[in-house]
Amino acid sequence: MKYYLDNAKSFFDNTVNVNMQMHYNQFLPLLPEGANIIDAGCGSGRDSKHFLALGYKVIAFDASSKLVQLATEFTKHNVSCCSFLEFNTMHNSQDGIWACASLLHISRNQLTTTFSHLAQFLKPNGVFYCSFKYGSSETERNGRHFTNLNEILLANILKDSPLKIQQSWITSDLRTGRENEQWQHAILLKDYSSR
Ligand SMILES: C[S@@+](CC[C@H](N)C(=O)[O-])C[C@H]1O[C@@H](n2cnc3c(N)ncnc32)[C@H](O)[C@@H]1O
Structure with a gap:
């Protein structure tokens, strides 16, 4: 968390304008009009602001108090x-959860x-939309822990959860200069039988 406290403003500036439309296009059509969405680990608030502008009801949270402050100002x-x-x-009857990057x-053994x-x-x-850096390792970089995943690892993590993969896809990073990094995205559905 220290990284997102020490670097909150630069992280905000570098991510607030990233165009996520291709990922919104996979998620939003699956939700009812005016749906309730949780933005989990919302960072700058970029996606919350987009969802609010479209008339969705949003609950946003993040563990970095500095990013929470910036996201509150940005999203109003x-x-x-x-x-x-x-x-x-x-x-506890939300239509969607958005957990972008x-x-x-979270360490792999804590993900389930x-x-x-x-x-x-x-x-x-x-x-439930989620995204991870594509791969199979766990790494530490600039004081941040990364659990990289592919679809097989993700399916294994979800085996003992109420969530199942409905769809998954891989893309390049959308930020300029980082096109060589790949991302694993997935849409998960909560089992109808789960409560
Ligand atoms: C790579 S950023 C992504 C932010 C945003 N979702 C986006 O797509 O730009 C990761 C975010 O997760 C938050 N985060 C990290 N660990 C967390 C935790 N355990 N609980 C909640 N948020 C966490 C960080 O503060 C940071 O805002």
Whole structure:
């Protein structure tokens, strides 16, 4: 978390204008009009702001208090400061969870627990978008932990959770100069039988 406290402003500046339209296009059409969305690890608030402008109801949170402050100013919307496992809401029948490049900082052996914790706030058949750097290793870089995943590893992590992969795809990084980095994206659905 220290990285996102020490570098909050530069991280905000570098990510707030990234065009995520191709990923919104995979997620938003699966949701009802005016759906409830949790933006988990929202960073700059870029995606929350987009969803709010489209008329969605958004609950946003991030574990970096500095990013929470910047995202609150940027979205003009309440953003909570908490970790994935601390996150709680009375509204546990959300239509969607958007976890863009955020769960990648959780160690692989904690991911099943983290996915399951967040999934409890989704309604049955709710939609969960997540993205990780594509790969199979766990690395430390600039004080940040990265769990890299491919579809097989992700399926294995989700085996004991209420979430199943509905669709997955790989892209290049959308930031200029980082086109060589690849990302694994997935849309997960919460089992209809899960409560
Ligand atoms: C690579 S950034 C992605 C931010 C944003 N979703 C985006 O796509 O630009 C990772 C974000 O996850 C947040 N984060 C890291 N660990 C977290 C945790 N355990 N709980 C909640 N947020 C966390 C960081 O503060 C940071 O904002």
